[in-house]
Amino acid sequence: MTTLEHDFQPGNLVRARxxxxxxQTDSHRDWLRLRPLGGAEDETISLIPALELAPIEHATxxxxxxxxxxxHAAAVLLRDALRLTLRAGAGPFRSFGNIAVEPRGYQLVPLLMALRLSTVRLLIADDVGIGKTIEAGLIARELMDRGEIARLAVLCxxxxxxxxxxxxxxxxxLHAVALTASSAARVERELPNGVALFDHxxxxxxxxxxxxxxxxxxxxIATAPECIIVDEAHTCVSSGAGKQLRFELLQRLGRDEHRHLILLTATPHSGDEVAFYNLLTLxxxxxxxxQGRMSASDPLRQELARHFVQRRRKDIAEWQAETEDGRGFARRMKTELxxxxxxxxxxxFDAxxxxxxxxxxxxxxEGVAASSGLMWYATLALLRCVASSPAAAVKALTTRLEGTQSEDDLLTDERLHDGAADDLSVNDLEPPAQVQDVSRLQDLIATAQRLSxxxxxxxxxxxxxxxxxxHIDGYHPVVFCRxxxxxxxxxxxxxxxxxxATIEAITGEFTPEERRERVEVMGEADSRILxxxxxxSEGINLQHLFTAxxxxxxxWNxxxxxxxxxxxxxxxxxAPEVRCTMLYGQDNPxxxxxxxxxxxKGEAIQKELGVMVPLPEDDARINQALVKAALMRRDHRAPAIMLQESFDFGEPERLLAPLQAQWQDALEKAKANRTVFAQRRIRPDEVLPEWHKQQQALGTQADVKRFLQSACVRLGSPLDSTRRANQARFTPQHLPEALRLRLADEGLDAVxxxxxxxxxxxxxxxxxxxxxxxxDALGNTQPVAARCAATLTNDVEVATTLYLLRVRHQLSxxxxxxxxxxxxxxxxxxxxRGRANPVWLADDQAARLIECTPSGNLPPEAVQREVCQALELLAANPQQLESLAQQRAEALLDDHKRVREAARDVGQYNVKPCLPVDVMGVYVLLPDSL
Known part of the structure; x- marks a missing residue:
């Protein structure tokens, strides 16, 4: 950093206003970027020293x-508050202080791949449920916290x-604004005059x-951010007018060689060669x-491996078994009913x-093509609804199928089908099936209603x-209907x-927000069925509430x-186990x-490959085969266990033979890619120690729970227990007014x-x-959290003084x-430890001392005397603080180098301590002679 016109350096304490x-490090020659001491990042300001009414001064x-x-409890509270306010942690992963998730080791692999690329261009094609959102979010948050990007867009x-x-x-x-066809007008109305939406x-x-x-x-395109995440990226590269426009958009965005682009998909290759290589060109x-020469030894394919990661659950399970990286995925136990x-x-059904x-x-x-199309459609619609439920059958029988639709419209009606492989947001309304107004339909309707x-x-x-x-076995099921x-x-x-039990029905009648709210409300129930x-089946995660x-x-897909x-x-x-049940009619053709x-066939492919390969699309051929199968008569003489085997699907199966061949071809191509792009050579276990070290430094989940419980008690608003062991109710009404107002700004003004x-x-x-x-501890005369204390305890044998320090570093x-x-x-x-012959400790043993168990209290005058002696001891040994700061800088640089080597990072690092060190707390622990 060049010399400033003022003499304030990054890390200095100053007094202003x-x-x-x-x-802060982004200060310039003629203006300062300042974060309030003890304040949050969003309170950071910029000011020009020459324009200030009162001069800016160095502060101590x-x-x-x-x-x-x-x-002592107030001392622990300060230590926890100090750690939990840290956002710009000193470890090699800058983002870990700002994320609310504990990534598993395998989820660090895309992050390590990103760190080795000057411009991040990644295709993350991990299996469904592995955590692609977490992996992409980690990369974006890391780039943001490193200062390499300031803006982010997710396209989905x-x-x-x-x-x-x-x-x-x-x-x-990250506070994100949602831009959809329905919300964009409102967002644009709220913009300041003359400011572009994506700039604001x-x-x-x-x-x-x-x-x-x-x-x-x-x-x-004109104002796009420096980093773009594209979810379901395969939907932007396959054929179709709308998808072609998406592809052109991504192509134009990718022309900026400095723009980071992270593509996410669970199905990068679904048999469409053109679409797959369009994806790679991004x-x-x-x-x-x-294309056509994807050999393992090709140098260009080896280069692609730097940008492409694709893991199956099987890969992850094997990886975790080797590295003992925590608990793996739940066992998916499948059964048929x-x-x-x-x-x-x-x-x-026969009628x-x-x-x-x-x-x-x-x-x-009659030989009329339009009439024939209607009849085929009505057959499939009616038999599918009858197989679904009496209620769906009644709906189909009472909804008239108009003859104005073309045969192409009927073939692509999403009410009858289950969506293409790359678009699973399907209309869940019942398809119409009434084509004649005859009394016979009324009889069928009456029968369906009677049999409900x-x-x-x-x-x-x-x-x-x-x-x-x-329910008896303790599972919470989700029942999926068409x-x-x-x-x-x-x-x-x-x-x-x-x-x-608490039971909810959630359908396409509700908006996405209403669906999410209805799901979350079920969380308080002991027994729940959705x-x-x-x-x-897309868009709302259910893993935290349901297990079957x-x-x-x-x-049909x-x-x-x-x-x-x-x-x-x-x-x-x-849950260690998730149960999945497929329900079907033994004698329903x-x-x-x-x-x-x-x-x-899909199950066999998934078992062989480890992931699902989508069925090739051909609505006309699939419809024709399904109609022929649907009209097969049941063999009433066949024994129950042989009912499905009594059907001869020869003709309809032959109709789908070309699709089966395409499907097998897609499988073989997907298998060829798996061997290179599983990225098994990148070892997240090499950097996991750095993650765990940062986690301890920033505060674990247990620290958060202890802090929240203690803080609420000492602030006069203790948490209320609930029936669930790991839940509590927070009531803000009794907190100090200033704190209540800040909580209200975040929408936390209610229970x-x-x-x-x-x-x-x-x-x-x-x-x-x-x-x-x-x-409060830094500026109040009656603080809730204590910056100093003296405690009697059986956990020390000699008088021991603990200094709680805040060390700032300049990382470049x-x-x-x-x-x-x-x-x-x-x-x-x-x-x-000790006073006559003091022994200085600066390791984990020192940090753990504050977690001692108090055994008695001292008179106030004795406490003050002990704290004064501790301050005098520190004043007599100033070199201890400077030496510790330098040791910490060197240790942090070593941590950064280890991560850099594991990722083969292209950066160069330097860590320098900012002196003097802040003495946040002084705590004296005295042995209890009793």
């Missing part, structure tokens, strides 16, 4: 006042916007639907040359089939029995059967099953065909239910309480030939 500040940090001594499908906004807020302490909001989550218009696209145009189309329900056959024969006799309920519906009866067993009517029908029946359509998945309706199960069985699931030809398993040090409640206590490094400078802070303990 009536308070003390710390000079006051030593603790013995008159204001407190007890519309149904993921709110999830991304919530993840950035809760896990990475540093972090945005942008719906790909919003960005597709020419006006929005051009505005975004990383580097040179990778297009790999069947029911028979027996009795009145079987007769009803519907007969009706559909008559429709088909009529269409063939457990006694008449064998599928529902099988579900109720299974849910009852899951249609809205089915979801409400199932939920109502379950409510009647399990009145003690019934949902596939509106929840039931496919009440089979999906195996990717859909994986998405459903992936909502529950994913990173963050605490559509269930049998979908099971045999589509789902079984809060706190889950200690989820509460992290970066949560606003924790940060504001710690900030308040620290400021070079990347892309550009120099970056940052401030780093850490809390360090220095202890001295």
């Amino acid at each position: 009536g308070r003390e500040w710390v000079v 940090f006051d030593l603790p006042d013995p008159v204001l001594a407190g007890n 499908p519309p149904h993921l916007v709110e999830q991304w906004q919530a993840e950035l807020e809760t896990r990475f302490n 909001h540093p972090v945005v989550v942008v719906s790909l639907d919003y960005i597709k218009s020419e006006r929005n696209r051009e505005q975004f 990383l580097d145009q040179r990778f297009l040359a790999l 069947t029911y028979e189309l027996s009795g009145d329900w079987g007769n009803f 519907v089939q007969d009706y559909c056959r008559e429709l088909a024969e009529t269409a063939e006799r 309920g457990q006694s008449g519906d064998p599928k529902l009866a099988a579900l109720i029995q299974h849910v009852g067993q899951l 249609y809205i009517a089915t979801a409400h029908y199932v939920a109502d029946q379950l409510k009647a059967k399990f009145p003690q 019934v949902a359509t596939d509106c929840l 998945v039931i496919h009440y309706d089979l999906a 195996p990717t859909r099953h994986e998405q459903r199960e992936g909502r529950v069985d994913r990173f963050g699931q605490q 559509i269930d049998g065909f979908v099971l045999k030809v589509i789902l079984r 809060q239910l706190i889950d200690f398993a989820e509460l992290h040090r970066s949560h606003p409640l924790v940060g504001l309480l710690a900030q308040h206590l620290l400021e 490094y070079v990347r892309r030939r550009e120099s970056f400078q940052m401030m780093a802070e850490e809390t360090v303990a220095l202890a001295v």
Whole structure:
């Protein structure tokens, strides 16, 4: 850093505008960037010394006042507050002080890959549920906290916007603005005059639907942030007019060679070669040359491996077994549950089939193509709804299918299908199936209504029995249905059967925000059952509340099953086992065909490869095969265990043979890529010690819980216990007014239910309480947290003094030939054992001394005397503080070098201590002679 016109250096304490500040590294020759001493990052200001009414002066940090001594609990409270206010931690991972997640070792691999790239261009293609959002968020937060980027945009499908906004807020302490087709107008109205939207909001989550218009696209390209994350990136590179516009947008953004681009997808290669290599060209145009020659020894493929990471759950499990990196994923226990189309329900199904056959024969006799298309559609729609539930059957039979639709429209009607591999946000309304106004339809409707309920519906009866067993075994299931009517029908029946359980039905009738709220409300229930359509198979994570998945309706797309199960069985699931049940009719020909030809094939591929490969798209061929299967007659003479085997799917299976061949080809290509891009050579275990070291320095989850409980008690508003062991209620009404106002600014002005398993040090409640206590300790005459104390304890044998210190460091490094400078802070303990022949300690043993157990109290005058002696001892040995600061700088530089070597980072680092060291607390521990 060049010499400033003023003489203040980064890390100096100065006095300005009536308070003390710390000079930040981004100060310049004629202006200062200042953060208030004990204040938060968002209170940082910039000022020009020459324009200040009162001159800016050097300040000194006051030593603790013995008159204001407190007890040992108040001393521990100050230590915790000091650690929990640290954001710019001194360790090699700058972001760890600002994140509310504990990454597992394998999730550090993309971060380490990013650190070795001058411009981050990464394709993260990890399996569903491994944690791609966490991996991308870590990279973006790290770049931001290193000062390499100031702005971030996430581009994602519309149904993921709110999830991304919530993840950035809760896990990475980034306040993001959501831009969708519906919210953009409001956001733009709130902008200051003449300010561009993307200039005003540093972090945005942008719906790909919003960005597709020419006006929005051009505005975004003109002012796009330095770092862009693209979720579901495969949807931006495949064929189709809308997707082509997305691809052109990303191409233009990627032309800026300094722009960081992080692409996320669980399905990078779904058999579409052109789409796959389009995706790779977003990383580097040179990778297009790999098409047709992706050999393991090719240097260009080795270069691609620097930008592409793809791990299966199997890879992660093997990795964790080798490194003992914590607990792995839950075991996914799959089972199948069947029911028979027996009795009145079987007769009803046969009657519907007969009706559909008559429709088909009529269409063939008439020979009118449009009429034929309607009949095929009506057949599939009606039989699928009948297989779903009596309620869905009634809805289909009473909704007229108009003859104005073209055959192409019918083939692509998403109410009948389950969505393409790259678009799983499907309409969950029931498809229409009424094509004639005849009395026969009324008879079918009446029969369906009569058979509603457990006694008449064998599928529902099988579900109720299974849910009852899951309930006994302690599981919380999610029941996935295809249609809205089915979801409400199932939920109502379950409510009647399990009145003690909390049961919700969530469908596409609700907005994404309403869906999320309804899910979260279920968290307080001891027993919960969620019934949902596939509106929840993407966008809302369910792993923190549910432990089982039931496919009440089979999906016609195996990717859909994986998405459903992936909502529950994913990173963050605490249960050791997740149960997944597939429910189908033993003698339902559509269930049998979908099971045999589509789902079984998908399962076999997933078992062989470790991930799902999507079924190739061909609606016309799939429809034709399904209709032929749907009209097959059941063999009533076949024994129950042989019912599905009694169907001869020869003709419809032959229709799908070309798709099966494409599917197998996609599998082989995906297998070839797995061997190179699993990134097993990058060893996160080499840097995990640095993560654990930073975690201890910044405060663990246990520290957060202890601090919050103690702080609330001492501030006059103790937490209220709840029925759940790890939860409590926080009531802000009795807190000091200044603190209440600050909490209200963060939306924390009402009673809060706190889950200690989820509460992290970066949560606003924790940060504001710690900030308040620290400021109170530094400026109040009756502080709640104590900067000095003297304590009797049996945990020491001789008089021992503990000095709690705050050490600031100036961290500088070079990347892309550009120099970056940052401030780093850490809390360090220095202890001295004995007084006649003092022994100085500056290691973990010193830090642990404050956690001693007090055994008695001293008179106030004795406490003051002991603290005064401790201050005199420190004044007589100033070299101890300077020596400790230098040792810490050297140790931190070593930590940075280890991470740099593990990542093969392209940067150069230097760490320099900022003197003098701040003495935050002085605590004397005296042996209890009793």
